[in-house]
Amino acid sequence: MCRIGAVKSKVPIHPSKALHLMLPQQEGHDNSGFAMVMQDLFGIFSGYKDKPLLSLACTQQGAHLVEDYMDSHNFVQLAEWIPVPDKKPNLDIKAMPYYIFRNYDYPEHVDTKEAREELLLDTRLALRKILDDSGEGYVYSFWPDVLTLKEIGDPRDIATYFRLWDDNGCLVARNIIAQCRQNTNYDIVRYAAHPFFLQGYTLCANGENTFFTKNKEFQKSLHRGYIGYESDSQNFLYTLHYVLHELKWPINYYKHVITPLPFEELETREDKDVLLAIRQSLANLEINGPNTIIAGLPDGRMMTCCDSKKLRPVVLGGDDETVAISSEVCGLNEILPNRDTTKDIYPNEREVVMIGNDLEVTRWKQ
Amino acid sequence: MEAIKVQDIAVNDLPWRIEYDASRCTRCGSCVAGCTFHAIEFGVRRQSMTVSKENTPMPEHTQVAVTVVKQSSDLKNACRGCGMCERVCPNDAIRPVRNPDSRKTLLSRDNGPIKRGGRTNLNAQRTLDKIIVGRISQMTDPSLDAARHTFDIRAPFGRVLSAKELPFTLSGGQLKMKKRVPPVKWIYPLIFSDMSIGALSTRAWEAIALATAYLNEKCGLPVMMSSGEGGMPVKLLESKYLKYFIIQIASGHFGWNRIIKAMPHMVTDPGGVLIKIGQGAKPGDGGLLPAEKVAEHVQAIRGVPKATLSSPPNHQGLYSIEESVQKMHLSLNAAFGFRVPVAIKCAASSTSVAVYNNLLRDPYKICGGFFLDGIQGGTGAANEVSLDHTGHPVVSKIRDCYLAAVKQGLQGQIPLFGGGGIGMTGNAAADAFKMICLGANGVFVGKILIQLLGCVGNENGRCNACNTGKCPTGICTQDPRLVKRLDVDRGAQKIVDYVLTFDQEMRKLMAPIGNSSLPVGRSDALVSTDKAIADKLGIQYVC
Ligand code: SF4
Ligand code: SF4
Numbered sequence: 004m005c006r007i008g009a010v011k012s013k014v015p016i017h018p019s020k021a022l023h024l025m026l027p028q029q030e031g032h033d034n035s036g037f038a039m040v041m042q043d044l045f046g047i048f049s050g051y052k053d054k055p056l057l058s059l060a061c062t063q064q065g066a067h068l069v070e071d072y073m074d075s076h077n078f079v080q081l082a083e084w085i086p087v088p089d090k091k092p093n094l095d096i097k098a099m100p101y102y103i104f105r106n107y108d109y110p111e112h113v114d115t116k117e118a119r120e121e122l123l124l125d126t127r128l129a130l131r132k133i134l135d136d137s138g139e140g141y142v143y144s145f146w147p148d149v150l151t152l153k154e155i156g157d158p159r160d161i162a163t164y165f166r167l168w169d170d171n172g173c174l175v176a177r178n179i180i181a182q183c184r185q186n187t188n189y190d191i192v193r194y195a196a197h198p199f200f201l202q203g204y205t206l207c208a209n210g211e212n213t214f215f216t217k218n219k220e221f222q223k224s225l226h227r228g229y230i231g232y233e234s235d236s237q238n239f240l241y242t243l244h245y246v247l248h249e250l251k252w253p254i255n256y257y258k259h260v261i262t263p264l265p266f267e268e269l270e271t272r273e274d275k276d277v278l279l280a281i282r283q284s285l286a287n288l289e290i291n292g293p294n295t296i297i298a299g300l301p302d303g304r305m306m307t308c309c310d311s312k313k314l315r316p317v318v319l320g321g322d323d324e325t326v327a328i329s330s331e332v333c334g335l336n337e338i339l340p341n342r343d344t345t346k347d348i349y350p351n352e353r354e355v356v357m358i359g360n361d362l363e364v365t366r367w368k369q
Numbered sequence: 370m371e372a373i374k375v376q377d378i379a380v381n382d383l384p385w386r387i388e389y390d391a392s393r394c395t396r397c398g399s400c401v402a403g404c405t406f407h408a409i410e411f412g413v414r415r416q417s418m419t420v421s422k423e424n425t426p427m428p429e430h431t432q433v434a435v436t437v438v439k440q441s442s443d444l445k446n447a448c449r450g451c452g453m454c455e456r457v458c459p460n461d462a463i464r465p466v467r468n469p470d471s472r473k474t475l476l477s478r479d480n481g482p483i484k485r486g487g488r489t490n491l492n493a494q495r496t497l498d499k500i501i502v503g504r505i506s507q508m509t510d511p512s513l514d515a516a517r518h519t520f521d522i523r524a525p526f527g528r529v530l531s532a533k534e535l536p537f538t539l540s541g542g543q544l545k546m547k548k549r550v551p552p553v554k555w556i557y558p559l560i561f562s563d564m565s566i567g568a569l570s571t572r573a574w575e576a577i578a579l580a581t582a583y584l585n586e587k588c589g590l591p592v593m594m595s596s597g598e599g600g601m602p603v604k605l606l607e608s609k610y611l612k613y614f615i616i617q618i619a620s621g622h623f624g625w626n627r628i629i630k631a632m633p634h635m636v637t638d639p640g641g642v643l644i645k646i647g648q649g650a651k652p653g654d655g656g657l658l659p660a661e662k663v664a665e666h667v668q669a670i671r672g673v674p675k676a677t678l679s680s681p682p683n684h685q686g687l688y689s690i691e692e693s694v695q696k697m698h699l700s701l702n703a704a705f706g707f708r709v710p711v712a713i714k715c716a717a718s719s720t721s722v723a724v725y726n727n728l729l730r731d732p733y734k735i736c737g738g739f740f741l742d743g744i745q746g747g748t749g750a751a752n753e754v755s756l757d758h759t760g761h762p763v764v765s766k767i768r769d770c771y772l773a774a775v776k777q778g779l780q781g782q783i784p785l786f787g788g789g790g791i792g793m794t795g796n797a798a799a800d801a802f803k804m805i806c807l808g809a810n811g812v813f814v815g816k817i818l819i820q821l822l823g824c825v826g827n828e829n830g831r832c833n834a835c836n837t838g839k840c841p842t843g844i845c846t847q848d849p850r851l852v853k854r855l856d857v858d859r860g861a862q863k864i865v866d867y868v869l870t871f872d873q874e875m876r877k878l879m880a881p882i883g884n885s886s887l888p889v890g891r892s893d894a895l896v897s898t899d900k901a902i903a904d905k906l907g908i909q910y911v912c
Contacts, residue, residue: 211510213883216893224778250532253542263886265519266555277537277544283525283553284532286781291884292510312518312885314511 005209006330007182007197007317009297010338011305011358013324015045015175018167020338022158025183027333029158035184037158038196040205041150041176043303048150051082051106055123058151059130060099060193061140068133069103069142076126077110084173088164096156096164099140104150120202124228131230141193144200150176153196158183180299182207195233199240202228203301206243208236209330210294210315214287218242221287225249239296242288247300254306256281258355258369261290262311297328305358313352319364320347326358380442384471384830385450387440391416393462396436400454400463405839405851408448409463412439438463444477451825451832451841467830474753483753484659486826486835486845488650488816491757492744493793493828496764496902497800503896503911506883515873515880522875522887524811526593526641527553527710527737529782534734551734552710554640557584557592558811558887559801559871561818562788563617563643563714565597567658567667567678568749568835569819573844576857577818578605578614580864585613588865590872593640595813598656598680600624600670606631611639615712618701619645620655621680623671632704641737642701642711649742649789651751652716652760655680659750661838664847698735712738717761717789725770729779738784740813741766745790745828747816749845750836763789764807768906771808771890780890784810792817793828797867798874807906808890819844821867822860 006028010020021039048056059069073080083105088098113122127145134140143151154161162168182197197207212218218238222229226249229241239261246257263282269275282289293314297307307317307328319328320335322342329335332347348366350356356366380386387409401409414437419428440448448465455464477483506512513520528551536547561581566574574597581594591613598619605611606628616628616639647653658667658678668675701711713736715724721741728736743763748756767787774780787809791800793816801812816824823842826832832841840846843854879885882894896911897903903910 211506211883213506213510214888214891217888217890220775220890221778221780224776245532252537252544253539255542256544265521265885266523267519274543276546279553279555280530280535280546280550281532283529283781284535286525286529286886286889289886291886291888292506293883312513 005182005184005197006334007180007207007209007295007297008327008329008334009178009180009299009305010325010327011178011362012326013177013362015177016179016325017170017175018179018181019162019170021179021181022162022167023338024327024329024334025158025181027337028329028331029183034157034159036153036155036196037161037181037183038153038198039151039179039181040144040198040200040299041174041179042148042205042299043177044148044150044175045177046173046175047084048082048106048148052148054081054106054108055145055147056150057103057105057107057142057145058149059134059140059142060102060153061134062100065134065137065139066101066103068137068139069130072130072133073107073126078107078126080105081108082106086165089166091163094156094160094164096154096160098154098164102152102165124202128228128230146200146203149200149203149205150174151198151200153193155193178299178303178305180205180207180297180305192233194231197234197236198299199234199237201240201244202248204240204244204248205299206236206240206296208239208294208296209317210236210310211292212236212238212290212294213292214290217287218290238288239290239294240298243298245288254300254357255355255367255369258308258353260285260288262352262369263289264369295330303360306355307350308355309350309352311352316349318347318349319356319358320344321362323362326362326364328358378442378444378476380440381468381470382472382476383440383442383444383447384468384473385448385465386468387438387448387454388464388466389438390462391435391437393460394438395460397459399457399459400438403453403457405453405841406449406451406834406837407446408441409438409454410441411436413437414439444473447473449832449834449841450830451834453841484750484836485753485756485833486747486749486751487756487833488745488747488790488828489756489760490828490830490833492760492762493790494762495794496762497803498794499899499902500803500895500897500906500908501911502802502806502878502882502894503909504894505881510883512883513880513885515876518880518885520876520879520885522558522872522879523555523591524558524786524887525553525781525784526556526712527551527784528734529553529784530734531779531782549707551737552708553737554710555591556640556811557590558805559592559797559868560615560786560811560813561592561594562813562815563595563597563645564749564815564819565599565656565658566601566670567599567662568597568845570840570843570846570852570855571666572852572855572857573819573822573860576822576855576860577864579857579861580868581613582610583861583865584868588869590868592868595643598623598645599658599667600627602670603627603631607634607636609637611635612637614639615641615643617643617645618697619680620683621678623673623678623680626672627670638705638709641709642705643740644697644701644711644713646713647716647742648714648748649716649744649746649760649763650748651755652718653682654751654755655682657750657836659836659838662847667847699733702735710737711735712740712786714740714742717741717743717763717766719761721761721766722769722773725783726773728783729774729777736783738786739770740786740788741770743787743789745793746788748835763787764804765905767804767809768807772907775890780808781810786811786813788813788815798871798878801871802875802878803895806888806891806894808892810887810889818864821863823855
């Protein structure tokens with residue numbers, strides 16, 4: 004079983020905070036990897052918040068291929084951070100030779116928001132294809148103010164390797180979503196590790212998607228960005244993206260898509276015509292197994308919700324400065340020991356809980 | 370020595386032989402009276418006997434004439450193996466026995482093609498029994514509790530739009546429906562298939578209708594029943610129960626005169642309309658109602674004289690799918706103000722995917738369901754050559770259609786319903802569940818319903834006399850004396866009980882794979898012990 008967690012803070016935090024959130028829960032996540040998406044970056048990326056940031060892990064050859072592609076597509080490099088790893092002996096990490104985090108300026112002619120969003124996605128997909136075909140690396144995200152790091156190994160050692168315990172102010176962000184386990188259902192590949200990212204949307208999930216085949220067969224034809232399917236949790240991200248970004252429906256309809264109300268309940272609703280139509284048209288996006296989802300939205304808000312039978316745990320708690328979401332409360336106790344625990348929220352099966360950018364927590368029933 | 374005339378038909382040429390024990394028989398005559406086919410009659414047989422007529426034993430050998438029950442060797446009156454004689458005999462003196470050396474098939478073509486009812490006896494193979502629900506939820510992905518969780522066992526019936534086509538507007542953070550969308554009803558995924566009044570006795574039809582209404586009104590299961598070609602009683606058309614019925618229009622358009630006349634008096638819309646293009650049991654053949662079965666009330670409902678009623682093989686005037694969509698779908702949709710789903714039923718065929726693709730791509734978006742009827746479907750009357758040698762199995766065809774839709778991202782837009790052989794072994798829930806995992810939204814059943822009412826026919830050549838007007842169970846005949854054999858209330862109850870168990874069994878199948886909604890297209894839940902089937906359907910082969 005996975006354990007997932009997220010921290011949202013008014014003041015930028017180090018990745019070590021996310022690690023402290025996750026490590027007490029290690030009995031449930033088996034320590035087989037570490038992955039995180041950081042958003043709203045500070046530290047060395049402060050000056051480039053509006054410039055797309057490429058996160059990749061690759062070989063030297065892979066780095067060349069990426070550079071060639073970016074050059075020939077008129078992306079101008081603005082800044083770069085290549086972590087210098089701490090290569091202590093006996094670290095449990097299957098490290099790639101290079102980790103590159105690089106800001107680019109947009110090509111000149113692309114100036115609308117929509118065009119930029121599409122270009123960034125197309126570029127990431129193209130880079131992924133180049134690296135996949137050559138077997139020379141992995142590209143995780145290409146988006147302004149978003150950094151992704153994924154690696155296979157023991158999370159503590161991965162953190163040591165990337166000097167994440169140093170808390171040196173270089174790598175900090177207001178939002179971090181993290182997970183400490185590799186995929187155990189399918190092959191161990193880096194792309195299978197949550198959180199997943201697409202055009203500003205970040206998502207990780209704890210559970211089994213029993214409608215994986217249905218979801219996948221449907222999503223494949225919905226959008227060019229819905230690819231991979233190395234993990235059965237990618238489906239939740241694609242559905243989130245489809246509902247919010249493609250259909251442009253308000254966030255409260257996401258829950259209606261993934262865990263529609265039973266027909267009996269639908270019948271009693273005032274908005275049953277809309278809800279029934281959604282259930283009908285998006286029947287193939289329903290999830291029907293145990294799950295908890297934590298998602299980050301492009302504007303920085305975070306949300307969490309569960310499957311319709313509440314077969315997976317999640318808890319949310321915090322103080323004025325920081326709010327965190329965690330599979331288990333022991334994670335919260337570790338990083339927020341002084342919070343008012345009576346205000347912790349254990350969302351029920353029909354609830355969605357949202358953390359706003361001012362850390363105001365809202366919750367509603369679907 | 371008597372000359373043997375080998376051209377004469379003998380009882381040992383017939384598919385069933387009567388096993389009769391004269392020593393048990395009390396000559397009560399029940400069997401002879403009960404056999405609707407005149408397959409047995411009383412006769413006299415000379416018998417050697419040792420008798421003693423004196424006060425003291427004086428055994429004497431003698432020859433006596435005794436009355437016995439004899440089997441007719443006439444092909445027309447051949448025993449059907451229905452077993453009514455055995456049922457009615459108080460002394461266990463008689464029963465039919467299958468004759469493996471029957472020559473009937475060869476010898477009964479003197480007057481043209483052999484006609485019979487029932488389903489194919491030659492292609493009754495059971496693909497679905499080679500498939501197992503093999504993906505069991507355990508550990509991290511728990512099985513559900515069949516008794517505790519809510520299970521949504523419903524299927525859409527109607528044209529489903531893609532999410533992008535939904536006419537939503539946004540107001541105050543809420544989506545609102547801007548204009549009407551095609552009607553979609555969420556019905557029970559088990560549809561009572563189209564058997565007409567005419568093919569069935571009115572009483573048998575009533576029993577099924579009664580069960581339908583009961584399941585809806587008392588059990589909360591929205592089971593739909595298709596009328597079959599030939600219309601419905603006006604009383605029902607004008608009742609509130611009409612909403613549970615799918616009215617069928619087939620190539621003969623029988624009964625529509627009455628339906629149209631009843632329209633202004635209808636208090637509710639019908640549950641749906643089903644355009645029957647073809648039928649799995651006899652694809653390419655129209656409906657056939659032999660004159661023997663066109664009783665007075667059938668003449669009234671259909672608006673016809675007493676004569677053999679043959680529906681043409683095609684809807685006259687339909688030359689292409691596009692045209693069919695325009696003419697029939699549009700006019701039938703319009704007839705009920707676009708409030709009622711209009712679906713289409715075709716015989717499964719190697720061309721079914723092309724038909725489905727055309728329907729999926731139709732710009733009017735008014736086809737509300739695609740019913741595919743496989744070769745194992747039953748019928749009241751057909752040429753045996755059609756029954757046994759034409760048609761297409763439904764399992765792989767449903768899968769093909771589903772995957773064709775998947776390829777275009779259109780799965781679920783025109784709900785798929787599969788029929789023809791569902792429940793052949795009595796296990797309709799398991800059959801339905803596997804069909805659903807392969808991509809069907811639901812299934813339709815016919816034969817199993819009349820079997821629940823008492824029909825003794827099967828795919829091993831038993832009875833299958835539905836075309837003769839002599840149905841021994843009173844189901845498939847209009848002869849009032851025979852119809853009396855059917856207890857309508859008990860029959861309806863049998864169907865209700867079966868469906869309630871079907872519902873429980875569906876839960877028992879959904880729970881272990883961890884699903885509370887129907888796993889339409891969840892082929893990963895299935896495995897097959899047959900490599901060829903696994904490959905064809907795209908599921909895991911296991912052994
Ligand atoms: S089995 Fe049926 S058809 Fe045959 S003799 Fe008995 S009652 Fe008649
Ligand atoms: S019992 Fe009646 S309905 Fe059944 S096969 Fe015989 S004739 Fe047909």
